[in-house]
Amino acid sequence: MSFLNIDSVKSRTFDAIVIGSGISGGWAAKELCEKGLKTMVLERGRDVKHVTDYPTMMKNPWEFEHRGQVPFDIRNQYPKGRASFMREETLHWALKPDEQPFVEEKPFQWTRGYHVGGKSLLWARQTQRWSDLDFEGPKRDGFAVDWPIRYADLAPWYSHVEKFSGISGNKDNLPQLPDGEFLPPFEMSCVEDYFKNVLQKKYKNRSLIHGRCAHITEAKQIHFDQGRATCQNRNLCNRGCPYGGYFSSNTSTLPWAMKTGKMTLRPNSVVHSVIFDEKKNKATGVRIVDAISKEVIEYYAKVIFVNASALNSNLILLNSISNRFPNGIGNDSGTLGKYVAWHNYRGKLSADVEGFLDKKTDGKNPSNSYLPRFQNLYNQEKDYLRGYAVGVGSGRGLVQNRDGVGEELKANLLNPKLGNWYISTWMMGETVPIEKNHVRLHADLKDKYGIPQLITSVDWTENDDKMVLDYIKEMTEMFTLAGFKNIRGGDSHSNPGADIHEMGGVRMGKDPKTSMLNEWNQLHACKNVFVTDGACMTSTGTQNPSLTYMAFAARAADFAVKELKKRNL
Incomplete structure (x- = not known):
């Protein structure tokens, strides 16, 4: 029997374990495997195979039984305010109501993607690099702790992941938004191009650009080698793309x-905790609960990457307790679960556009235009810290004539006319991490896997409120200068988390007394555990964060392999 036990442990032992198969976990797995490590990837959700498991990818609107709407009897099964992907074409991505309850000490919207690929199948695909303006922000502006790295440390890894993933964009030569390895960009609409020229004439530091996005606009050999093709501009990305046009x-x-x-790859594997061996003074594996059988299983490895998505990575580390780490693995600083932050999308503004009636859009654009941060760039000019970027979209919709009856009504409905142009914008503000915005484990409540439920305790600050007001003021001014009409919108007062960009809780820093991770995304107090998803973020910037997670994961994996070879882990 002892031989059977030895064989069982051997079959469950790997060089590396990656928790999570989403954007950052996928990159960690690729890099570790490429460098020769036998790697297990644990995914708590079901398996999703490319193309095979995209059930709505090629459906036409009329093929949906309810024309895209989800019936009330199904919609009402999901907790109010927590339901995501409530459309017929994306309902298969929705989290089952009993899968992972959590406690909202204050209102919070937590969107999750529990399936192989995670939110990499569901993201907005916007990919902007950070600059030293962002990495130096906490030190310069007096919030959070100083980042242990700067742009130069991450720049080659940005290039590494951009070339492989396929990022479209322009070389815009903006110091606050470094250029990357770009494929040709999508085209701006005539309205966006006009707005761009207005901003160039009226302002010194406001540049409307096309958003950098993870879409292949001109496939290279590296993309063909992956079995991917050029984006077809269908703009049905959240269904899953059969062409692999987006990353x-x-x-x-x-x-x-x-x-x-x-x-x-092991789907249906709900991670309970990281196993810490007090004699060896390092992590030795991961404990999971099989989502189907509820069996508790342990897997072992020399190095562990935690990429479960920010809040779940916090949950796993908080639940990884031992005599050495009674408050969560690596938590000597007492900061685990604290300084959680996200992005401020509360500001929305749109307007009607006169003219351009001789033009219309040709096909669909899966991306949008983008106005990089322009406030508080180098001087503290406003009464709030940091700033915001702005997403910009425009279009010209169809207007149906519902007059008449019988054949006349039918003819009117089948021959809609083009309406007028419109433009819409949304802010993406940087929230400042504060200690009281945190997550922690509930002392009594557990989920169906026996894992403590997560308590979310986060809220907006006065800094966020002031930023929204400034966005509304500045966008109203810009729209007015452009001659746009019927300007409308304002503060949506959405709950934190509605941006789906939760970050922090396992932040990087130079000092082990005030942070969890070092410059290589290693736990200060447990060197063979790495965290490279949103949990590692010290501050949030105004950029979409996924590209930075990818770069962190690739960089940390390269370092981990080198350290393993040196026998330092």
């Missing part, structure tokens, strides 16, 4: 890792 773990990093013969 996801399912189309790119996971298949690449699988081709090495080094990856073992």
